[in-house]
Amino acid sequence: MTDCPECGAADCQARFDEFLALEFSDAGYGAVHHLTVAAYMLQHSSRLTRQGWLEMRGLLREFLVENKPPGFIRRQNKDKVDSGKREFKIKSKTGEHIISKSTWTKTICDVRAENAEVYCADVTEWARAALEDGEKISEIR
Numbered sequence: 256m257t258d259c260p261e262c263g264a265a266d267c268q269a270r271f272d273e274f275l276a277l278e279f280s281d282a283g284y285g286a287v288h289h290l291t292v293a294a295y296m297l298q299h300s301s302r303l304t305r306q307g308w309l310e311m312r313g314l315l316r317e318f319l320v321e322n323k324p325p326g327f328i329r330r331q332n333k334d335k336v337d338s339g340k341r342e343f344k345i346k347s348k349t350g351e352h353i354i355s356k357s358t359w360t361k362t363i364c365d366v367r368a369e370n371a372e373v374y375c376a377d378v379t380e381w382a383r384a385a386l387e388d389g390e391k392i393s394e395i396r
């Protein structure tokens with residue numbers, strides 16, 4: 256098992272897959288789905304275009320700092336989201352990193368999943384830390 260070159264956590268992809276499965280099967284966990292995806296993507300810039308990364312960081316700010324509910328943002332950004340497949344396009348095989356950061360205050364491996372309450376609190380803390388770290392990054396390729 257090797258540490259992820261992007262977020263620094265071991266086996267983060269397996270964790271992410273496991274958490275998404277939990278979120279889709281249990282609404283209690285699913286309440287923070289928007290944060291899980293945005294925080295994970297922010298820490299894995301090779302999966303995003305430059306524009307996609309900046310949008311992801313902006314979304315996290317809207318969720319966590321401006322406290323906009325995900326439903327509201329979905330409506331507000333409807334046109335954007337409809338064309339989102341283009342904007343958030345996952346990069347093919349090039350794997351080029353938008354940012355070089357690999358040391359994050361928290362990663363998906365800091366999230367505990369024994370019950371929905373703990374899970375939602377931990378995902379929120381992780382997303383908040385990822386946003387704070389992300390906002391300090393000035394070098395974006």
Ligand SMILES: [Zn+2]
Nearest residue numbers: 259261262267
């Ligand atoms: Zn990772």
